[in-house]
Amino acid sequence: MKNFGKARNLFKDFRSKIEDNKEVLNDFVKAIDKLINEYDTAIYENRFIVGGAVEYIFIALLRYLGFEVEHIGRGQRRVDIKINGIDFSIKTNFTGRGDIRLINRLGNKEILWTEPTIFIISELGIVYADPDFLDTYDKGDAIVTNVNEIQRFVGEKPEYAVKVNIPRKAVKSKGYQTRLASLDIAKTILNQIKSELINYLG
Numbered sequence: 001m002k003n004f005g006k007a008r009n010l011f012k013d014f015r016s017k018i019e020d021n022k023e024v025l026n027d028f029v030k031a032i033d034k035l036i037n038e039y040d041t042a043i044y045e046n047r048f049i050v051g052g053a054v055e056y057i058f059i060a061l062l063r064y065l066g067f068e069v070e071h072i073g074r075g076q077r078r079v080d081i082k083i084n085g086i087d088f089s090i091k092t093n094f095t096g097r098g099d100i101r102l103i104n105r106l107g108n109k110e111i112l113w114t115e116p117t118i119f120i121i122s123e124l125g126i127v128y129a130d131p132d133f134l135d136t137y138d139k140g141d142a143i144v145t146n147v148n149e150i151q152r153f154v155g156e157k158p159e160y161a162v163k164v165n166i167p168r169k170a171v172k173s174k175g176y177q178t179r180l181a182s183l184d185i186a187k188t189i190l191n192q193i194k195s196e197l198i199n200y201l202g
Helices: 005-019 022-038 044-064 147-156 181-192 196-200
Strands: 069-071 081-083 086-093 099-104 117-121 125-129 142-146
Touching: 005 022, 005 086, 005 125, 022 044, 044 069, 044 081, 044 086, 044 117, 044 181, 086 099, 117 147, 125 147, 142 147, 181 196
Parallel strands: 086 117
Antiparallel strands: 069 081, 081 086, 099 142, 117 125
16 A cells, blocks of 8 residues: 555645635635536536546646646546645545545456545535545446545544535526537637637537
């Protein structure tokens, strides 16, 4: 098992710095609120775009606080960002309940969760955890934990949580029109090349 001491200390440093920067933390929350309510993650294509956008917004917050951050991105690696040279995975949950997938199983190979992870969870906050802290279970196609388990952990070790009211994804009323990430990208591209096709997107 990995030694998670450096990752844990880094999160505690982040927690200490954010206490002195509540205004920028509020900006982070406002950005998340706007993002998840304009791009409904019930639509599959939006789910991945919102996850990636959250990573970039979190990176901006970390850099504001003085951390060196590199975006690793999605791909075959199981980490999303590198903070001061340390790999972290980022997981989000904007319903405040249910399972959180830690690792997807590709094929029949055996998988283990080994990454220090930062969870951004509605109505709970920003939480650090690693495999020594959380109970997980194998769901067949993924290793998962759940929000109740993370809440239990925060109750026992509050020093690994920044308690901030991350907004919950709103229940959409009938007739609500969500934004589509692919349509917004298409509009941006066509505007950049000054194409008349922009007039035919609807």
